[in-house]
Amino acid sequence: MAAKIQISDELKKELPPSNWGKVLGATPIVMTVIATMLAGLASSEMTKAQYDRSAAAQLQSKAGDQWGYYQAKKLRSASARNSLDLLAATVEITPLTAGMLTNVDPATASALAKNELPAAVPAKFDADVSTALADVESSRPETETTAALVKIKPAALAAALDAAKDAADSFDNAAKPVNKAVDKLDDSLMSGDQMIFRSFSAARLRYTAARYETEARLNQAVASIYELQVRQDNYTAEKHHRRSGKFFYGMLASQLAVIISTFAIAARKRSFLWSIAAAAGAAAVSFSVYVYLYV
Numbered sequence: 026m027a028a029k030i031q032i033s034d035e036l037k038k039e040l041p042p043s044n045w046g047k048v049l050g051a052t053p054i055v056m057t058v059i060a061t062m063l064a065g066l067a068s069s070e071m072t073k074a075q076y077d078r079s080a081a082a083q084l085q086s087k088a089g090d091q092w093g094y095y096q097a098k099k100l101r102s103a104s105a106r107n108s109l110d111l112l113a114a115t116v117e118i119t120p121l122t123a124g125m126l127t128n129v130d131p132a133t134a135s136a137l138a139k140n141e142l143p144a145a146v147p148a149k150f151d152a153d154v155s156t157a158l159a160d161v162e163s164s165r166p167e168t169e170t171t172a173a174l175v176k177i178k179p180a181a182l183a184a185a186l187d188a189a190k191d192a193a194d195s196f197d198n199a200a201k202p203v204n205k206a207v208d209k210l211d212d213s214l215m216s217g218d219q220m221i222f223r224s225f226s227a228a229r230l231r232y233t234a235a236r237y238e239t240e241a242r243l244n245q246a247v248a249s250i251y252e253l254q255v256r257q258d259n260y261t262a263e264k265h266h267r268r269s270g271k272f273f274y275g276m277l278a279s280q281l282a283v284i285i286s287t288f289a290i291a292a293r294k295r296s297f298l299w300s301i302a303a304a305a306g307a308a309a310v311s312f313s314v315y316v317y318l319y320v
Contacts, residue, residue, distance in 0.1 A: 053286045060279035063272050070269035077262035081255045088251035095244040102237035109230040112223070121224040126210065133206040137228040143199035145239045148188035148246055153177045158249055161256075174257050182257065186250040193243035200236055207232065 112118065123134040135141040150158070157173040207229055214222045 053283050056279045056282040056286065060276050060283065063276035063279060067269045067272035067276060070265045070272060074262045074265035074269060077258045077265065081258035081262065084251055084255045084258065088248050088255060091244050091248035091251060095241050095248060098237040098241035098244065102234045102241065105230045105234035105237065109227060109234065112227055112230065116223055118227045119220055119224045121221075121228040125221050125224060129210065130202070130206060133203050133210075136203050136232050137207070137210075137225065140228070140231050140235060142232070142235055142239060143196065143203060145196045145199075145243065146192060147243070148185070148192040150185045150188065151181060154181060154185045154250075154253070157253055161249065161252060170256065171260055174253065174260060177253070177257065179254075179257065182250065182254050186247070186254070189243070189246040189250050193240070193247060196239060196243055203232075204236075 121138050123129075123138045126134055126137065129137075132143065136143075153173065153176045157170065157177060160170045160173050210225060211229065214225050
């Protein structure tokens with residue numbers, strides 16, 4: 026659009042033969058180019074804001090899933106503990122020992138007789154991520170939480186999320202053999218000595234409660250990292266939105282400069298076409314102001 030704007034030779038003759046006259050003649054073209062560039066930047070920033078909002082919504086859904094797992098496992102842990110308390114209050118239970126179990130691997134024997142779970146290694150995060158997690162967990166003011174989030178790079182949060190998931194998967198993989206062995210013992214001991222079966226049932230409930238409690242904490246770590254990503258994407262979206270608004274105002278100012286310079290040239294030349302262009306530009310700006318204030 027800028028390349029089609031031409032200033033006639035007659036008009037150039039009427040402009041002052043100085044550098045300021047050249048600036049006056051080129052002003053409509055230059056400001057039109059600047060206005061177009063600012064409009065593109067405003068649109069680009071708005072698109073980025075919408076993308077970040079969409080990404081935040083997707084991450085919030087994933088965080089909700091992890092919080093759902095956390096709550097379900099906390100409830101299962103509480104249910105197992107309640108069942109253990111009820112069993113202990115109803116019948117006399119002899120502590121389970123490894124000698125009561127036959128053909129059991131050492132890990133399963135330790136889990137039932139000593140309540141020793143498979144190794145659960147919590148994920149380690151860098152200082153900035155740990156600080157942001159602590160701020161969110163303690164419900165610190167939004168300004169403090171945002172200040173902590175700004176220091177974290179998205180790649181660092183992605184690495185922290187991978188570490189949290191790996192920690193949860195590692196514990197699940199370590200506990201699977203023990204879980205299968207416990208299920209087999211339940212079937213084999215049910216028809217045997219009832220005293221041993223009661224001792225085994227109590228030990229199984231104790232192990233189950235501890236296992237679900239550990240899994241819940243690991244899922245909580247994953248959900249918390251997702252929450253940080255949601256907050257970071259929302260902050261970035263707001264930042265792009267503010268930048269888009271400022272670019273838009275800059276575009277309006279550039280268009281206003283085009284109109285004023287066009288009026289100046291039209292007044293000097295008294296050209297009918299220049300006057301129509303200037304009037305159209307003024308009407309466009311006036312209409313934009315009306316829409317902004319009243320619509």
